Amino acid sequence: MRFIFLLIITLFMASCAKDNITLENDVDCTSDFQDHPKASALQAVADQYANDGFVGMTLLIDHPTDGLWMGSGGYASIENDTKMNPCHIHHTASLYKIYIATVIMQLVAENKINLNDPLSNYLASDITDRIPNGSSVSIKNLLQQRSGIPDIFEVAFITDFFNNPTKQYTIEELLEYVYDKNPLSAVDTEFHYSDANFSLLTLVIESIEGNFIQALKTRIFEPLNLTDTYFLENPTQTPVGLADSYWDRYGDGNIENNSDIQVALTAGLSGSDGILTTANDLKKFMQALTNGELVSNLALMTDFLAVPQEVQDREVYSGYGMGLMKVNISGEDWYGHFGNQIGSGAIVLYNANKDITFVALQNTGTFFSDEIKSKFFYQLLSDLEAIIL
Amino acid sequence: MTIFKKYVLILLAVSSSYLLNAQDTTPIEYAKYPLKLSLGNHVVGFPLENLFSSFNPHLSIGTERGINKNQKHHLFVAASLGFFRNKVIGNTLFLDLDLGYRFTHKRGLYVETSLGLGTLNQYHPRATYQQNTTDGSYKKRNNKGFFASSIALKLGIGYDFSKKSNLPVRIGIHHNAFIQTTYFDVDNFPIMPQSTTNISITYKFKKS
The missing domain is CATH 3.40.710.10 (DD-peptidase/beta-lactamase superfamily)
Structure with a gap:
């Protein structure tokens, strides 16, 4: 009897473990997307970054002919030994814009x-x-x-x-x-x-x-059925499946968990932050924006004006429209936004010429580390362009 | 509480015995190295900013040595060893060396300023992990801390009891502003400005 009871408890706890998160995503979070022609190369990038300064990394590429690929490397939580899953929820910082x-x-x-x-x-x-x-x-x-x-x-x-x-x-x-x-x-x-x-x-x-x-919810989250997108109003009410946050405080390879601070910032920086989401929901939002479902005058938003050279050198993006950055690393124009935080980093970009959507979400702070920031906002896109273009 | 009262009474008795001896005008010679104890609060911020915005106890012990013999315009070098507890930027052990100037009025009131160089060892405030790059796993690391240097500007005001009595004690309030020269790996915020605001008591030993 005691054995059966323990078995039931064990099975129940296993079902609640964070790496088995079951979200509302309309994609299979456990798929390795092996049918995708570039699956192994893309997975190698996620693994490489998760082995080079980033605790965990989720990448999503939606290509018109190759199709959708999502993959993760590293950890959502070191302490709980939880591997990063493409359906983990992430802080998005300035993607709010x-x-x-x-x-x-x-x-x-x-x-x-x-x-x-x-x-x-x-x-x-x-x-x-x-x-x-x-x-x-x-x-x-x-x-x-x-x-x-x-x-x-x-x-x-x-x-x-x-x-x-x-x-x-x-x-x-x-x-x-x-x-x-x-x-x-x-x-x-x-x-x-x-x-x-x-x-x-x-x-x-x-x-x-x-x-x-409420305006964000009724105008964007609900019409697009972004069921894994949240506005964090209270730091004590984080959704199940939120990846932990980390930083390499001194840039010496020693990683600390700063989830409590990151959660407090996401909830507490009103008017600058607040959105938690998954790679797939972010893709859905970006595609709805770029195909005209959300706004009728995208041309105005994407009328990019060049930013000063020192900004281009330091922050990678070359132009700014209306809440959208223009990025061009190796001759290809992308637009979207970067999210730079102390325990996370987020990128969503769209290539209008080739109709490619790119999302990267990770849980190592970019704000206080020039090295991590440069790898994430510059080197990653450069590495992925070599594979997907 | 009773023990506390007992200590206060002993302290008062000792102090009054010194004050009563104030009538004795024979100059007292003091040993070269007084003992200075400081207790205060540490914060992150530029000089005179955020003084009590968070509570982070700071404690130090130190001494000084006069460079000149002028008791009114006194030049000195000082050394202090201390610790502050800060759950955000990390608990820190430090060693400071200062070059200072103190003006002491004949009634005992003094003001002082000093410039200092320091070294500190700051401990990660949370558990840290290091990655095993062969399999990507993480291992908890021993918290040996992080070594950095600091530059300080210190200001103080206080009262030297020994000027008007035989009490060989100086008390003061000090604001020590310093910058930690390495903290984050970022170009736009390469230093960490900090300060401590302390009360101090300096005891001058009698020359034997």
């Missing part, structure tokens, strides 16, 4: 927003009066990162972060980091990547829709 830009463009199509309207048409003067260039900046300037507003995540934020890394911020509290500062440039004269631009756009959505999280 594509979702916000999408909702803004939907509101433009519905004539609820005019891109050339000043920000002050939507937000109260107690905010716009304290934002650098706040009286002259337009919605379009914010989307294009040409507002001249400094970034939130500079040294002052970072030192505060190290005194209280799990603090939960409101958008207004984060905007305090740029209030009353001098603008970096006049409006619409220079590109300056700033999370403050999208924090303000989030407030614009709230001013029209009431609640921006």
Whole structure:
């Protein structure tokens, strides 16, 4: 009797183990995609990166003739000995900007927003009066990162972060980091990547829709049936299947689990972060965006303006549209976005010429490691291009 | 509580005996190396920023040696060995060497400043793992810490009891701002600015 009881408990626990996650994905998470003509080469890349500084890595390539390939290497959790699975959920950091830009463009199509309207048409003067260039900046300037507003995540934020890394911020509290500062440039004269631009756009959505999280759900997550995509509102309510997060703090190959901090940041950086998703859901979102299901005027979003050379050298991307980056490493244009965080990194890119979607999600911090950042945002795409193009 | 009261009474008795001896104007000669104990709080931030935004106890023990004999304008070198507990950036052992200047008013009030170089060993605040590159597995590592150097600017204000009494004690409040020269592997944030704010007590031993 005791044996049967123990057997039942063991079977129950095994069914709950994280590497056997059963999500709502409409793909087989356990498939090795061996029918794909480049399966072994692509899997070798995932394994190689998981053996070279990245704890775990999930890659997805959707090619018009080769078809879909998804694969993972490394670990979702070192402590629990859980291998990374293509259906694990990941933090996406600044990929948030594509979702916000999408909702803004939907509101433009519905004539609820005019891109050339000043920000002050939507937000109260107690905010716009304290934002650098706040009286002259337009919605379009914010989307294009040409507002001249400094970034939130500079040294002052970072030192505060190290005194209280799990603090939960409101958008207004984060905007305090740029209030009353001098603008970096006049409006619409220079590109300056700033999370403050999208924090303000989030407030614009709230001013029209009431609640921006609800707007994301009703306008994007639900219509596309993104059942494995979550907006993390509370750090204690993480979904089952979320990969743990790690960082190599000193760049010396010693990996630490920083999941608690990463989860707190995803939930607590309101207006800059918050979306958790899987590779497959990210693919579905990107393809819906690029085939016109979500916005009617994609041409406006993909009207890329060149970014300064020093940004190109440091951050890889060469142009910025409206919530979308343009990336060209070896002659091929891709667009999408990078997500750079302390315990994760995310990429979603689309190649319009060849109709290829590329997603990479991994759980080692890129924000505080130039080496990991460069490998992930530059070397990985370069290696994959050699296989898939 | 009773033990605490007992210690306070003993401390008061010792202090008053020194203060009562203040009438004795015979100059006292002190040994070269006083003992300095500091207790305070460590934070991440630039000078005078974030002073009490988090609680991270800091403790150090040190000494100093005068370079000149001028008691009003005193130049000194100091050394201190200490520890701070910080669950975010890592518990840290440090050794500082400083070159300082102290102005002491005849009534005992003093201000001081010093520049310092330090070395520190910072321990990972969490378990660390290292990858076995042959099979990709991870193994827990011993936490031996991470070696770094620091540059410090220190400011202090306090009172030297020995100027007006025979109490061979100096107390002070000190703000020590320092930058740790290596932390993250990033070009745009290569240093980690930190500070400690302490109260200190320095005991000057009588020359035997």
